[in-house]
Every structure is written in C-alpha cells, then in structure tokens.
Amino acid sequence: MYSQEIQSLMKSKKLKIGDRVKVLKDGKEFQGFLMPRIEIGDLNSLVIKLDNGYNIGLKYEKRLKIQKMGQGIKLGSIPSKKFSRKPGLPSVSLIATGGTIGTHVDYKTGGVFMVRTPEEIVATTPELENIVNMKTMLRPFTVASEDMNHKHWQELAELVAKELNKGARGVMVTHGTDTLHFTSAALSFMLKNLTKPVALVGAQRSPDRGSFDGVMNLICGSYFTGYSNIGEVCVVMHGTTNDDFCFAHRGTKVRKMHTSRRDAFRSINEIPLAKIWPNGKIEIGNENYRRFDEKKVVADTKFEPKVALVKSYPGSDPEILDWYVHKGFKGIVIEGSGLGHVPTGESGVKIGEFDQKFSWIPQIKKAVENGVVVVMTSQTLYGRVHPFVYRNLRLVYEAGGIYGEDMLPEVAYIKLGHVLGHTKDVEKAKQMMLMNLAGEINKETDPRSFLV
C-alpha cells in the first residue's frame, strides 16, 4: 500500500491503480501505467511502468504533478495466448509446473499468483510460435519449486518420456528456480537412454517487471529443444545479467548460486554445454555431451525417499546421524569440509574429551553397520573429495563411508535416492554411487570451470 500522502493524491486526482498517467517531476516528464506498491521499498514513492517495460519509482513531494491520461491496462486479468501451430517448425512440447516464470501479479491486491495454463505462460513470449511448433502444452500440477519433491519428479519424468516417445523433438519444462537444479538432476537420472534435448527453464524476475528474464529463457529453451544436437537434460537460463545469451548447463552439474540475479545458475566442475543466443545461434562449449538421436527413452522413476543431506561443520552434533538411522533412513549424504572431512576428535595435540564429543566417526560407523549408505561430499561445492590425502579422511573411509568424487552434494542426494530405489544391496548401491550414470561424475575437472 502507498503512503497516506500518495493515497490522498490519488483520491483527489481520481486515479486508480493501472491508469495511464503523466508525471512531471524536477523538470522531467514520465509517462506510463501507475503500478501498485507490491515489493519492499519506499511507500512514499509512486511506481510507474514506463513504455520501455521498466518500472521507475518517483519519490512523492509537493511539487510533483500527476495527470491521468487514460484507463490503461486492464488489471487483474491474465493475458492468454492461442498458440498458432506451424507444422514446418520442429515439434516441441511444453510442460508448465509453477514458479516465477508462471506468475502473474494481480494489481488490485498486489498479490503474486501462479498462472493456470501453459497458454498464459507462452503469452509472455509470442516470438515462440516462429521458433517451434508447440503442439502439446501440459500442466500436470502448479507448484512452487520449494514445494517439489520426488513425487513431482516422477510425474514429470513420466510425462517428458511420453511426449518424446510420441514424437516431440524436445521438451521444455517451466519451473520455479529455487530447486530447478534438484529437478534437473532427478530427470537426468530418471530419463534412461535419453537422446533428445530436455530444457528446464525458469525466471528470476516476475513477468510484471521490466527486467523479466523469462522471455529470453523461453526463447533460448525453444532453440535448445527444437534445434540443438544435445540429447540431455539441461537448465537453460541467462548467462549474464544482460539479455545477451543463455547457457545450457548439464542437469547434474548445475546449481543456483545467487538469490536474485538473472544469471544465478552456474555450472559447477563443468564447462556449460552450450551458449544459446536469442537469435537462434547455438555454440557448443563442451564437446563431452550425448548427441541427439531418435531413440526411445524410458522413464525409470523408482526412488527411495528415505535419504538425507546432512551438513557437518565445527561444533556440529554428530548424533543427528543416529536420528536418521533410527527413523529408518537408507542413505545419508554428508556435506563435509574441504576434501571430505568431518570432525574426528583425534587430530592433534590437546584434543580432549570435550573435542571427542564432536567426532562424527563413531556415528558414521554405526550408520554403516545399520546398512545405511554414507556418501561424503564437500561444502566447498567446487572440486573433488577423496579419502587418501590425510589421515582424518581415511577415518571416514575406514568407517565405511564412500567419497562422491566431484559430485555436488545436492546431486549426490538425488542420485542416492535413485540408486536405493533400484537396489537394496548396500555394496551394489555403493558401486553405483561411484559410477557415472548421467554426467554427474567427471574423471578430470577442467580448471576453467571454477567460478564461471
């Protein structure tokens, strides 16, 4: 809600939210639509959506002049698009799930809602109908990404496989960004023998903002699915803060690395597979990828939900592992420090009884003895864990933990659920965890992949 001053001004000028207005301030003129005050910010500033799409905040002061120019945009209604089908173009299916890319601001209440249909999502980006023939648009559920779990991943994998096997050249999934990389990893493991492009696309800014990134991400995602020769699950999102190009990140090597930037998604321990420009140019950045083919894909969605991701840090209470064992968990991924350390209570001069209370080794041993698969990863995110450099690393190894190579903790977590969904044999599960199933383990890391 605006300040009392602005509310009075609006009343006296008979202005309503959504009206087209002209504002004069400090000798400058601004024309656009009067927006509601929906985000954090100065309640005493008018928000005007300019014709270039950007919002501007104009601090209220007595000298400011405002004039109503017309009724303006119809607020509260959701634009929708009847998508024209162009059979000459590559056939791509769209699956909408939820998230910022599918939100719509109700200017009457200021609330942000998730839109209901894929048609409403593509309405933001009419260019798409000249890029692909989007013959099927589905909405299995509309869920913000923080509320996704393995049931949603399973349903998505089934749908993607069905669309591809029915003839789609690729599938684009719109999704919230918070856990987009968990879903991309899950689909990478669940879509066995995938040889067609699957793009996960989201937005960091909502469609009511001038800085909405969904348009370019949808365009690049369409080129990726309709034209690239990459037969993998990729996250297709802004490469920089500008609208210049997107990256296609391998689904098992990508992570959201910023709360709000449009270029928040980054490949970790991997060079992005491709750069995609909104004019359709696709440049391969990493030759290590699966080539496009017309083979059938299998949705292999078995998943053990009793897996956990646990952080180990100075002062952390190791008995947390007992809790998971007691609750019947079958697998635990530990986010350790550095090369894969946990506190051991054994590492030096003046380690005493107090310090030994923090040791994770007895609890790891107990978990392993109870048939739990324990996988070590690193909270540094970049780099590779291995047990043979320092003595304390060997302690985890000797306790029965395995070291997850260069896998991200989140990816190791998803993979563990996938693996334990397929075997109850602990030794087999350990073996599978250390095999590269979907691009999640590289034997060598390209040094150029750090912080890019």
Add this chain to the structure above:
Amino acid sequence: MYSQEIQSLMKSKKLKIGDRVKVLKDGKEFQGFLMPRIEIGDLNSLVIKLDNGYNIGLKYEKRLKIQKMGQGIKLGSIPSKKFSRKPGLPSVSLIATGGTIGTHVDYKTGGVFMVRTPEEIVATTPELENIVNMKTMLRPFTVASEDMNHKHWQELAELVAKELNKGARGVMVTHGTDTLHFTSAALSFMLKNLTKPVALVGAQRSPDRGSFDGVMNLICGSYFTGYSNIGEVCVVMHGTTNDDFCFAHRGTKVRKMHTSRRDAFRSINEIPLAKIWPNGKIEIGNENYRRFDEKKVVADTKFEPKVALVKSYPGSDPEILDWYVHKGFKGIVIEGSGLGHVPTGESGVKIGEFDQKFSWIPQIKKAVENGVVVVMTSQTLYGRVHPFVYRNLRLVYEAGGIYGEDMLPEVAYIKLGHVLGHTKDVEKAKQMMLMNLAGEINKETDPRSFLV
C-alpha cells in the same frame, strides 16, 4: 609403496628413499632426490624431487637408467629455524594451530604429520625475517581445522588480544584451511574494538610439494599484519592459482570454495579488502574497512554452543527441527533455497497430504514457541534473503523466523552462537542478528562481487 618392479630396481642399485639420484629416460636426464610414493598415483612411476622443488613422476620401463649420486636429504627430520629478530621491523606475533601449512611428510613412512613448533613453520619461509620482527611465536594447540570448535576459537581470541595489547602491530595465525573461514568469523565477532590487522593463513598444498602455497601466504600475511592499515580479521590466501598475489578477505565474508585449488578462498557478497603482492605492495580493493589504530582490543568470547546449521531441501524431513528443540538447542540457522524458502506444502494446485508432510512451517513455529531463535539464510551463498517477495517466504516470517540479509550460512551460525552467548532474551538476540556487528551484513551488495 612402489611397484614390485621399482622395488627390485631399488634393491639391485642399493637405492634408498631420500638418495640423490640421476635418471636417464628417453634421452633426458633428471637429477634430484628419490621420493616415497605417498599420494594416489601410478605405483609404477618413480617420483623425483627436482632441484627446482617440483616433483616429477617417471614411468618405470626397462630402458630407464638410474644412478645413485649421494646420500641426499636426511629424511624423517624436521627442519627448524632459529628466527633472527630485527627490532627495526614491525613487530608481529605468530600463533600456530595446525593444518597443512604446518605439516611435514615423514619420507620413511609416507605419513603426513603436523609439526610441533612455529619455528618449524617459519623454517619453510626464511624471507619472513626480513619483513617483520616476529618476536613472539606461540602454539596453543596443534589441531587440524576440521577438529576445531568454539573452545579453540575462544582460546585463540584470548591469545590474539593479549599479543595485540602487549604491543604487537598485528597477529598472524596459521590454521588448516577446511574451517579457516569459521575461525575467521568467530575471531571477527570475539575481538571487540579491534583496530589492528589479524591474518589467518593456511596452505592447500603440503610443504613437501613444489606447489606449496604456504610460502607466499606467509609472506603476504606478514606484509598484511606488519604494514597494512586494515584493522580487521582477514583471511590471507592465494588470489589466483599462480604465485602472483594474495587477497585479504574480510573474516565474515569469505568461504572456502574449492577442495584443493590454491585460490580456493573467495569473498562472497563482498569485494576483497586488499590485494597483497609478495614484494610487499598492498592495494586496497574496497574502501569500506576499519582503519588501523593503536586502541586496546577486548576478547569477548562468550559463546552458546547449542546452535545448529540445518539444510532444507526438497524432500527434507522437517522433524529434524523438533530433534534440535528437544535437545535443548537455543538457535537454528536454516540454509533454505533461493530468497529463503523452505518447503511449505501449501504452494499450488495438487499439493496434497503427502506434500504437506514435508512442510517446515509447523516445525519452525514450534521451535520459535519454544524460545529458539530461527534464522533463515540461503544455500545459494551469494545474494540476500528477504521475506517480502513471495507468499511462501512470508510464511516463515509469520512463523517467527528472521531473515539473515546477505550473511553466509556459516557466518550466521557463528554469529548466533556469539549473540546467544551474550543474551538469553530472544527479541534482543533477533535484533542483534540483524545488526551489522563485524562487517557480516552489507546493506548493499556490489554487483562485481559475484563469482570473483
């Protein structure tokens, strides 16, 4: 241990580990010391430490010729240095704690040991005696950084304050790298009214390797403590993979971001305070820092150890919070997703009973009702959390959680222990958590601080 072939070769030539040898292979000659096979690698390759300090691996083959040149280095002994004191130079104290920078390889057994005395650490870097007058060298304990906890931080803070108040211009602390950034945050909060430089210095490679980074880090740390006008706790480590310069990272804005690279430490949501070259040049990179002064510092080390850092992710079991509450924890930092989300089980079409099982909101509410301070941070690491963008964020806020601005999860964890060590009043603790105490909260983030 070397392969059978190499062991036979050594026997026939009467060679011992540590001998000086000359090797002829493929028309090339190599001279150096025969090293043990201590790391992962090809057991059938001879490792020679060349005179330039680098180790080289030479694959064994029949044509290879090896010749003993002399007895070579005395193995198993630890070099030590009687440090010459130069009173004209700035007076700096050294506190050694443990970690790779203080390790020594025993070539007889191949084991890596922590050295015992600071003299043995500075012996790696004789240049130091021409930079600072290191009049006091202490070793309060020798503990690998994965085994550090708040007791060690408290002891360190006391010692650093004592040295500074006794007249040292700065203090350099050598430390393992795994949790170096936890210790730097703890010292930043505990050293009240600090106006002198405190450098935390470590190494990613051990002193027996040609790529040992400790030498340059110690040199840069000496310049930082002896000459810079920065009165803060900083992590001083390699800025790049080359030996060109170090960064001085603010102690509350830094994180280990790679398991093994020498430039693993990076500032997050902050530009590094300074660049330091090994020739002594110091370039300020960020004008927002506390200037050097001669004021007394207070070691304010009260700390509540019953605090936890918990990760929330798709499918995570929210009852983990009940466990911490039940165990008497006073504070919990949650690593949520994106802007500070947790699963809510409320966010859309087709959220059912199954999904609601994953909701963290009831457990957060219960923890808050039990007097636990709950602080939200983001697993993206970069960026800022806040509760006013999406409805699901408001749910955490309404349940009584607070949003930790642009603080790193690890730093929020240390800060919560510090704050709850000083007040049992929940409202006061919440206020303190949202105040900037030691550079851990920036009101604005420099966009150039992403992935640098």
